[in-house]
Amino acid sequence: MAQSLYFRLLVIALCSLSECIQHRYHYININKTWTEAQRYCRENYTDLVSVNNINDMNELKKTVNNSQKVWIGLKRTDEWKWSLGDPVKYLNWETEPSTDTNNCAVMRNGSWHQQNCNVNMRFICYNNSSKSYIIDTSNKTWREAQSFCRQYHTDLISLRNQTENQLIHNIINDPHTSVWIGLFRDSWEWSDYSDSTFRYWDSGQPNNHDDSEDCTVVRMWDQGQWHDVSCSDSNTFVCHLFVFIVCSDELILIQKNLSWTEAVRYYRENHVDLVSVDSQEIQLMVTEVLHQASTAEVWLGLRLSCSVVIWFWVNGEITCYQNLAPGNETAVDDCEREVRSGAVQSGGDHLWISLPESHTLNFICTRKEI
Structure with missing residues (x-):
């Protein structure tokens, strides 16, 4: 229920965000x-209000x-x-x-260096479909x-371990060349973790007066201009509530951390079901929305039957198409201790893994059978 939303909630759909959800300000x-x-x-x-554009700012003023x-x-x-x-x-870091x-961060001679984000230089992209790195x-x-x-x-590119770092160092193969990598530092962050870069600061x-002003207020009498102030100040505030609007017949990801059974219940009350991935096409669709996940793994509609040692989907089908990580094909010993369900890695190769269904993760659903 809306009034019981404690965890941050963010809907990411395969369409424009503004078409999928609306904010209600309180x-x-x-x-x-x-x-x-x-x-x-x-x-x-849902959370303290986020202001994503001038239309949001005008609505806040109202x-x-x-x-x-x-x-x-x-x-x-x-x-x-x-x-x-x-x-x-x-x-x-060097x-x-x-x-x-x-x-922003660059790689040079195998090490990372801070760099002004507005400098022009070469860069390396990652292509998940071909599992390849592309130097531009x-x-x-x-x-x-x-x-x-x-x-x-x-x-x-992300460089998640020494092996990947060494691989990119070898690809660059020039100790004097600097290239952009995907690491960056955002000085300001929204409470609900939305990625809006809209700002409305006063002149x-x-x-950051006295190095103690880390939170933001809106002065409504001053055309709604923003000021940084001490987080310990006492002020009134604005909350927002996400309202869902149907905009796509495909997938949505929800950044709300629930157990597997809670996720199943949530979907059947609000959408259709946890997603069943029975083809490479649907796996690629899942991969597209995983970039917005806030947990390292994301629940699928996949569950393990310990009695017959078979993975099956919530729609009743047995898994013919599989993308299980090595060692997760059966997980019977683990299953005897706690019921296991299937999740997909939000990073890396997006493999499926077995987890206790009591873990709390983001999850993906379908709006209709796909």
Whole structure:
């Protein structure tokens, strides 16, 4: 139910995001710190409000009285992330990154270096369909390179371990050449983890006065301009609630962490079912939405029958097409301890793996039989 949404919720569909969901804004006339406001919104709505464009900003102005100053969901962060969405577990900096404005990463002579994102240089794309790496010798900024890779391949490369790092180092084969990789640092992040880059800062903002202003308020009396302030300040705030709109007959991914059985119940109440992947075509469709997952694995509609040692789909079909990772074909010993269900890796080769159904993950569903 909408009122019980505690976890962050984000719908990613194979169509324009603005066509799939709408925001409903709720002004909360209670003074709280930013963290308290975030907790309140997650418990009672979806999250603190995200503002993705000027239309959202205008809608926010309509929701809140002009005399108010309100929290929104934007908070400062210094986290490094992979463009492809892989978890950052392996790092290979030549020197530890500083807190300057060089928020993108290049590889040079096998090591990583901070770089201004607006510099033009070569880059490497990853193509998931062919499992290949493509060096592009045209010079682009990091954002331009990211857009190019996403349009013509899959994304800028992720280097998740020493083996992949050495492989790319060998491909470049030039100790003096720097190339963009998919690692970047976003100085500001939305509470619901949406990837909007829209900002509406007032002149001179954000200024991080006394190095203590990491949260964002909107001054409604000042044309809705944004200011960075201390997160411990006390302000009223705006929550938002996602409302689903049917826009596609294909797949959607939900960034809501549930157990496998909870995910099955959620889908049957709201959509159709957890996805059954019975062909290479559907596996490729699944791969497309996995880039937006917030968990390392994502539930499929796949379950293991311990009695007959067969994987089957929630639609009743036995798995003929399989993409199981080695060692996950039966998992009988594990199954005797706890019921097992099937998930797909959100990164890497997107293989299927066996997990206890009590794990809480994102999940993928279908809107109709495909």
